[in-house]
Amino acid sequence: MNHAKASLSHVISVLSHTQTQGRFFSRTGRRVDSRDTLDRVETGRTSIVQEIDPQLDPTIHQRLLDLGFTPGTPIQVLRAAPLGDPRIYRLAGYEVALRAQQARHIVVREDS
Amino acid sequence: MSSSHCEPGTSTQITLAGKRRFALIGNPNSGKSTLFNALSGLSVKTGNYPGVTVAKHLGQTRVGDSTVILEDLPGTYSLDAISPDEQVVVDVLSGVDEAPDGIIIVLDSTTLQRSLGFLARVLRHNIPAILVLTFTDDLQRRGGHIDASALSRALGIRVIPATSGERQGVNKIKATLAEFGSWESPVIAPPADAAQLTAWTESVLSTASYQPPEPDRRTAKIDAVLLHPVWGTLVFFIVMFAFFQTIFAVAAPMQEQIEVFFAWLGAKADAAITIGWLGAFVSEALLGGVGGVLVFLPQIALLFVMIAILEGSGYMARAAFLMDRVMAKAGLEGRAFVSLLSSVACAIPGIMATRSLPSAKDRLATMMAAPLITCSARLPVYVLLIGLLVDPDERFGPFNVRGLILFGMYLLGAVSAMLVAAIATRLSRRSGALLPFYMEIPPYQVPKLQAVVSAVWASAGAFVRKVTSIIMVTTIVLWLLLNFPQRSLAEMDAAGVDTSSETAMSAYVLDNSYAASVGKAVEPVFAPLGFDWRINIGIVSSLAAREVFVATLGQVAAAENPDEPLTALQDMKVLNGPDKGDPLFSPSVIAALLMFFAFALQCMSTVGVLRRETGSWRWPAIAFGYMFVVAWTMAFLAASLVRLVT
Numbered sequence: 130m131n132h133a134k135a136s137l138s139h140v141i142s143v144l145s146h147t148q149t150q151g152r153f154f155s156r157t158g159r160r161v162d163s164r165d166t167l168d169r170v171e172t173g174r175t176s177i178v179q180e181i182d183p184q185l186d187p188t189i190h191q192r193l194l195d196l197g198f199t200p201g202t203p204i205q206v207l208r209a210a211p212l213g214d215p216r217i218y219r220l221a222g223y224e225v226a227l228r229a230q231q232a233r234h235i236v237v238r239e240d241s
Numbered sequence: 242m243s244s245s246h247c248e249p250g251t252s253t254q255i256t257l258a259g260k261r262r263f264a265l266i267g268n269p270n271s272g273k274s275t276l277f278n279a280l281s282g283l284s285v286k287t288g289n290y291p292g293v294t295v296a297k298h299l300g301q302t303r304v305g306d307s308t309v310i311l312e313d314l315p316g317t318y319s320l321d322a323i324s325p326d327e328q329v330v331v332d333v334l335s336g337v338d339e340a341p342d343g344i345i346i347v348l349d350s351t352t353l354q355r356s357l358g359f360l361a362r363v364l365r366h367n368i369p370a371i372l373v374l375t376f377t378d379d380l381q382r383r384g385g386h387i388d389a390s391a392l393s394r395a396l397g398i399r400v401i402p403a404t405s406g407e408r409q410g411v412n413k414i415k416a417t418l419a420e421f422g423s424w425e426s427p428v429i430a431p432p433a434d435a436a437q438l439t440a441w442t443e444s445v446l447s448t449a450s451y452q453p454p455e456p457d458r459r460t461a462k463i464d465a466v467l468l469h470p471v472w473g474t475l476v477f478f479i480v481m482f483a484f485f486q487t488i489f490a491v492a493a494p495m496q497e498q499i500e501v502f503f504a505w506l507g508a509k510a511d512a513a514i515t516i517g518w519l520g521a522f523v524s525e526a527l528l529g530g531v532g533g534v535l536v537f538l539p540q541i542a543l544l545f546v547m548i549a550i551l552e553g554s555g556y557m558a559r560a561a562f563l564m565d566r567v568m569a570k571a572g573l574e575g576r577a578f579v580s581l582l583s584s585v586a587c588a589i590p591g592i593m594a595t596r597s598l599p600s601a602k603d604r605l606a607t608m609m610a611a612p613l614i615t616c617s618a619r620l621p622v623y624v625l626l627i628g629l630l631v632d633p634d635e636r637f638g639p640f641n642v643r644g645l646i647l648f649g650m651y652l653l654g655a656v657s658a659m660l661v662a663a664i665a666t667r668l669s670r671r672s673g674a675l676l677p678f679y680m681e682i683p684p685y686q687v688p689k690l691q692a693v694v695s696a697v698w699a700s701a702g703a704f705v706r707k708v709t710s711i712i713m714v715t716t717i718v719l720w721l722l723l724n725f726p727q728r729s730l731a732e733m734d735a736a737g738v739d740t741s742s743e744t745a746m747s748a749y750v751l752d753n754s755y756a757a758s759v760g761k762a763v764e765p766v767f768a769p770l771g772f773d774w775r776i777n778i779g780i781v782s783s784l785a786a787r788e789v790f791v792a793t794l795g796q797v798a799a800a801e802n803p804d805e806p807l808t809a810l811q812d813m814k815v816l817n818g819p820d821k822g823d824p825l826f827s828p829s830v831i832a833a834l835l836m837f838f839a840f841a842l843q844c845m846s847t848v849g850v851l852r853r854e855t856g857s858w859r860w861p862a863i864a865f866g867y868m869f870v871v872a873w874t875m876a877f878l879a880a881s882l883v884r885l886v887t
Contacts, residue, residue, distance in 0.1 A: 194358075
């Protein structure tokens with residue numbers, strides 16, 4: 130029984146893998162958890178940029194890099210607008226407001 | 242550029258005018274424009290880059306014994322252009338548009354970790370360059386550090402530390418510009434590859450013993466209140482209230498004085514000029530026209546003072562941040578709010594304020610919407626029409642009905658502007674990529690006096706020059722149309738006019754004037770709304786500026802009864818058709834007129850500015866067309882509705 134359960138969950142995971150590859154897996158095949166994007170980081174916390182969503186339009190990708198969202202940069206979430214969006218982030222010595230729509234494309238890891 | 246005018250042996254680095262050209266390039270908020278203004282003083286000329294909605298700022302300054310041209314390029318974070326103003330920077334750097342002789346790269350010393358990548362990409366263009374580091378005083382205050390001469394050695398170009406606007410830094414930059422021939426250039430160009438660029442940035446910063454600044458404590462403390470969900474919103478509304486109060490209350494006494502002055506001047510001219518028609522022409526058309534426009538100068542100047550202060554202090558970015566969610570509902574971003582806010586005074590500064598929008602599509606959508614915001618020129622028209630419609634003491638509950646209707650008109654303007662913006666962005670979004678929204682939130686600063694003065698000088702000057710010419714010409718034409726052809730006494734006698742009465746004679750001239758023919762010619766268009774040729778003259782003449790409508794109706798009414806023009810207006814009767822003998826200004830006609838003025842683009846100055854800002858006649862034509870159709874339809878609906886109810 131245990132074995133059957135395990136293989137069933139395996140099948141499900143493979144299926145979901147195939148279905149969501151476009152959204153949840155980066156080009157390198159590394160799993161990108163949806164919890165780990167900048168828009169999900171709580172206000173007040175600091176995280177480190179891991180990468181920018183490789184699927185993103187190349188010009189916007191480059192723009193986020195030019196704004197300082199380069200891999201390895203620490204980012205602190207400073208505050209949110211009264212209705213929750215946009216939010217102000219502090220990085221590279223300055224502060225910038227982004228809508229969740231853009232922050233969603235910045236993959237981060239916890240500051241260790 | 243042809244070189245045939247150049248003398249033999251002249252270097253190609255000298256332009257035709259024989260002056261060197263330097264372009265200032267840098268990130269937004271880097272203090273670049275402040276520096277540009279400090280360098281060029283009041284010599285700044287604002288124009289447009291050919292074919293695009295991008296303002297071109299040119300200035301001059303004396304260095305050593307020669308004069309050089311300075312060009313303030315639009316601020317940009319990237320050389321991968323996503324908006325027309327960024328494309329201008331790329332074009333200038335790559336020499337598409339005639340490359341400058343040298344460039345002055347302006348970087349905020351507190352954000353070097355971000356901006357060195359930008360510097361690297363600029364340097365790869367191989368144009369002689371120097372680097373100006375701004376806000377070095379802020380860097381020091383916030384515990385940061387940089388060794389400018391070490392940075393200069395690491396980069397291979399000259400580095401000038403400056404605190405924005407301070408004389409010493411400006412003089413040093415001028416001295417460096419004078420030594421243009423001996424500028425050093427990098428031995429090896431910075432790398433292009435992203436990973437190598439990160440390594441290059443790190444090594445340059447460590448060579449210059451760069452210590453990034455601590456977060457600005459003063460800014461953090463102020464933002465804890467001004468961006469607080471409750472207090473921040475409250476302060477925002479207080480700031481907006483103060484903004485409108487200043488525009489209307491503080492400007493009003495100054496406006497009155499201008500009016501009094503021009504009335505006095507007109508009377509003097511009328512008395513001094515003995516040729517009757519010439520005196521009337523000078524006092525009514527020339528002075529009346531110029532005065533009618535200059536009345537709005539205090540409002541415009543104050544508006545720009547306040548915008549420059551809000552911008553210079555850093556609050557404007559916060560206001561845009563607070564309003565972003567609301568503007569997003571119309572498909573716009575926070576910054577468009579600033580433009581719509583300015584349009585309450587006048588659509589012209591509102592349209593000029595769209596230059597701060599990075600996206601050309603947002604800019605167009607805002608430009609299409611801004612003329613719908615209730616501007617100060619609509620106010621006299623609304624006051625007259627509402628006055629004809631409602632008694633001064635009529636009340637609805639605790640509210641004065643006149644005030645309620647006026648408030649409703651302001652609300653109608655704001656709501657319809659947002660609707661138009663929403664439609665325009667939806668239409669344009671179908672083509673092209675979606676631009677990301679990002680906005681730097683700069684540290685708070687005390688606004689620089691020089692920046693405020695420059696902003697007011699440039700915009701007030703532009704207002705007086707461009708608008709006066711348009712309005713003056715139209716008022717002159719209108720006056721001629723209303724008063725010509727002149728009739729001889731014999732002709733009037735033959736027509737049975739009582740030639741002993743001044744009133745009857747001027748009424749005859751008016752009824753048979755060119756203007757009357759124009760009013761009658763457009764009658765088929767406006768007849769369904771209940772307008773006759775007398776109202777039509779008002780509408781046609783208000784194309785020059787909306788407030789001319791009031792003046793025209795005044796002239797028409799005065800021609801019928803010079804002693805009591807207001808009573809004459811109320812007593813005007815429909816001249817023919819089934820309603821003959823009924824009052825001309827019936828509730829349905831007034832409702833139609835209110836709607837018409839709320840929506841129609843009855844303002845040639847706005848059309849002119851739209852032409853200037855978009856670089857083509859296409860957008861002003863679209864704006865005029867769509868607004869006319871909406872205005873006619875809304876007027877027709879309002880008139881029909883009122884006729885049903887009454």
